[in-house]
Amino acid sequence: MRPPPMHYTCRACGWSKTVAPLSDALGPGDFYSACPKCRHTPLEAQRAAASAALGDWGQSVERLWKSLR
């Protein structure tokens, strides 16, 4: 099972990044415990919408799925 994409935001400098891990084996680049720009901690982390992370590809799959039903 893939972990959900996470959206990280730094309140101090405005840095933000959406991280969508490709597998459940998390690498060092897939997780942020402090802001990489200003070292502010903690970061705000919230679950990003899967469709936003997948973009157009996710929308096409959704359309295909609806046409099959």
Ligand SMILES: [Zn+2]
């Ligand atoms: Zn920051």
